[in-house]
Amino acid sequence: MPHKPRTNSEKKHRMKIKNLKRNGAKALFGDRCQDCGYDKYWEVLEFHHIIPRNESGRPAVNTVFEWKWDKCRDEILEHCVLLCPTCHNVRHLKEKKSTYASEIDI
Numbered sequence: 001m002p003h004k005p006r007t008n009s010e011k012k013h014r015m016k017i018k019n020l021k022r023n024g025a026k027a028l029f030g031d032r033c034q035d036c037g038y039d040k041y042w043e044v045l046e047f048h049h050i051i052p053r054n055e056s057g058r059p060a061v062n063t064v065f066e067w068k069w070d071k072c073r074d075e076i077l078e079h080c081v082l083l084c085p086t087c088h089n090v091r092h093l094k095e096k097k098s099t100y101a102s103e104i105d106i
Helices: 008-028 069-079 085-103
Strands: 046-049 080-083
Touching: 008 069, 046 085, 069 080, 080 085
Parallel strands: none
Antiparallel strands: 046 080
């Protein structure tokens, strides 16, 4: 049976709940970058999977925030770190370099 289309009100409510969970999860990490300690604007902090999703098979963070809070919290605490955008980009760059090096047998 096809899903009933959601109203704008339902969509806004779901987005509000996801944002509350995202903000709560950031607070679990002290609202600061786990690599450099940045904490001026906690809103810009991003979650990063410790083991890349393509290797671990873990769900996307946005999907996790649709889960019930207890399950969401446990997933984030076990499989993610909170990073500022710069540190997040550096981690991805290092992962790419590591993958590239192993592919060419360095």
